[in-house]
Amino acid sequence: MADLTAENSEKAIGVFDSGLGGLTCVAELIKLMPSENIIYFGDIARVPYGTRSRETILEYARQDVNFIKSHDVKMIIAACGTVSSIAGTSKDFAGDIPFTGVVIPAVQAACAATKSGRIGVIGTSATIRSGAYGKAIRNIRQDAVIIGNSCTMFVPMVENGITAADDIVVKEMVRRYLKPIKDENVDVLILGCTHYPILRDAIAEYMGEGVTLISSGAEAAKHTMNMLASRNLLSDRTEAGTVSYYTSDSSELFEANARSFIGDSLKGSVTQISIDELSRI
Ligand code: DGL
Numbered sequence: 001m002a003d004l005t006a007e008n009s010e011k012a013i014g015v016f017d018s019g020l021g022g023l024t025c026v027a028e029l030i031k032l033m034p035s036e037n038i039i040y041f042g043d044i045a046r047v048p049y050g051t052r053s054r055e056t057i058l059e060y061a062r063q064d065v066n067f068i069k070s071h072d073v074k075m076i077i078a079a080c081g082t083v084s085s086i087a088g089t090s091k092d093f094a095g096d097i098p099f100t101g102v103v104i105p106a107v108q109a110a111c112a113a114t115k116s117g118r119i120g121v122i123g124t125s126a127t128i129r130s131g132a133y134g135k136a137i138r139n140i141r142q143d144a145v146i147i148g149n150s151c152t153m154f155v156p157m158v159e160n161g162i163t164a165a166d167d168i169v170v171k172e173m174v175r176r177y178l179k180p181i182k183d184e185n186v187d188v189l190i191l192g193c194t195h196y197p198i199l200r201d202a203i204a205e206y207m208g209e210g211v212t213l214i215s216s217g218a219e220a221a222k223h224t225m226n227m228l229a230s231r232n233l234l235s236d237r238t239e240a241g242t243v244s245y246y247t248s249d250s251s252e253l254f255e256a257n258a259r260s261f262i263g264d265s266l267k268g269s270v271t272q273i274s275i276d277e278l279s280r281i
Pocket of ligand 1: 019047049050051079080081082083124127155193194195
């Protein structure tokens with residue numbers, strides 16, 4: 001009988017996001033598991049998801065998952081706080097394929113890191129409206145004090161490369177969105193949208209040293225490694241894995257912006273697929 005585990009373990013890990021934010025998860029996957037093959041889809045023609053309705057987000061997520069599935073992957077990561085908050089741990093999407101979003105991994109890390117139980121959560125409007133992070137935190141720590149805020153301008157800023165910690169626009173936006181959270185003396189802040197770690201320097205500077213920042217994308221990557229290990233699905237490959245990027249808008253645009261995002265670790269082909277194609281899968 002064929003050893004299905006061995007066969008499956010050499011398949012790629014599939015990762016998707018509305019745009020470039022999921023690359024913060026890919027960067028961590030490459031760091032933790034350099035031999036794994038990765039398929040990434042960034043729906044940059046339709047970013048942002050976070051300002052859209054629940055129905056639209058679910059429909060986009062379904063298309064994204066189907067596209068990733070068409071590459072015969074061994075695991076799927078919704079590296080998007082918005083999709084993770086709206087779709088939860090939904091098995092309907094992924095079927096039998098192991099699946100994770102970013103909410104549970106980020107919340108587990110935040111609950112392990114907090115001493116005071118005062119936890120800040122930032123994300124897109126849809127994420128904060130869903131209350132998904134808050135509910136997940138309360139499942140682990142009932143007495144937690146949770147202060148959330150949506151940071152609507154962060155995603156467009158990041159997608160347009162406005163990220164430098166000394167940029168006056170960045171400083172002002174960070175102060176505007178984070179002041180209500182800082183004023184509540186949190187000791188942990190969940191960056192509940194995978195785009196936000198790109199603004200990490202500015203956020204860290206504003207929040208100060210006593211506040212631990214949790215990157216939802218990086219935590220999802222660590223969680224993925226544990227899920228694959230427990231299912232005996234880690235690759236046995238000894239050489240470096242490949243990363244294949246797909247985007248719903250110009251591949252040149254993706255490449256230019258993505259490189260400033262994860263720098264040299266962005267190695268691999270970038271292919272454009274049309275929205276039309278995506279909605280037919
Ligand atoms: N990276 C997505 C998230 O984590 C960006 C949201 C958006 O597209 O608005 O929520």
